[in-house]
Amino acid sequence: MTSLICPHCKGYSTFSVVWADTTTYAKSGGESLYDSASRCNNPECKRVIGSWVKPDKEQIVDYWPRKVGGKEFLDVPEHIASTADEAHLCMSVGAHRGAIALARAVVEATAKHHGIEKGMLDKKIVEMAKQGVISDAMKDAADEIRFAGNEVAHADLAEEPITAADAEDVLELMDAVLTRVYQEPAQVARVRARRQERKGEQS
Numbered sequence: 001m002t003s004l005i006c007p008h009c010k011g012y013s014t015f016s017v018v019w020a021d022t023t024t025y026a027k028s029g030g031e032s033l034y035d036s037a038s039r040c041n042n043p044e045c046k047r048v049i050g051s052w053v054k055p056d057k058e059q060i061v062d063y064w065p066r067k068v069g070g071k072e073f074l075d076v077p078e079h080i081a082s083t084a085d086e087a088h089l090c091m092s093v094g095a096h097r098g099a100i101a102l103a104r105a106v107v108e109a110t111a112k113h114h115g116i117e118k119g120m121l122d123k124k125i126v127e128m129a130k131q132g133v134i135s136d137a138m139k140d141a142a143d144e145i146r147f148a149g150n151e152v153a154h155a156d157l158a159e160e161p162i163t164a165a166d167a168e169d170v171l172e173l174m175d176a177v178l179t180r181v182y183q184e185p186a187q188v189a190r191v192r193a194r195r196q197e198r199k200g201e202q203s
């Protein structure tokens with residue numbers, strides 16, 4: 001059995017060959033390799049990859065996809081993190097408009113998570129800045145994500161299409177907002193807690 005980093009669950013896992021086509025094969029270094037499908041043995045995953053295996057079907061020589069897009073956001077609330085992850089997943093398969101629409105949803109969900117529920121997204125972003133949830137720089141970032149999201153939602157199909165580079169910029173802004181709002185404060189809290197632990201402080 002072969003162990004490799006699973007492109008789906010990102011864990012180091014063994015894979016079992018669940019199917020192999022022994023009638024067609026690729027040649028590699030004078031050896032026949034069968035087209036096959038292999039399943040990740042992580043019980044939480046169990047997803048399948050395409051692979052080339054040696055005739056004994058014990059060893060995976062090559063496999064695909066190598067990488068499935070997506071991104072982990074550890075200190076971000078689950079429902080927001082999964083939406084942000086999906087935005088990156090869209091990006092990895094070239095679904096730029098989907099990526100941008102989801103980035104906009106992430107900004108909206110961040111506002112709601114801070115109890116800001118009233119008004120359209122522009123009002124929510126202003127309110128987040130006013131309450132100090134986001135800085136002025138991050139307010140500008142959130143506004144650009146909102147503009148891009150509006151463009152995607154309402155654009156005339158004849159207009160200039162959003163490019164991969166545009167979408168990538170928008171996702172970078174989304175990541176920056178999540179880093180400032182959730183990840184950095186959580187990291188500061190961890191560092192502080194460890195320092196206080198070392199000093200044996202109570203608070």
Ligand SMILES: [Zn+2]
Binds near residue numbers: 008010011013041
């Ligand atoms: Zn897996």
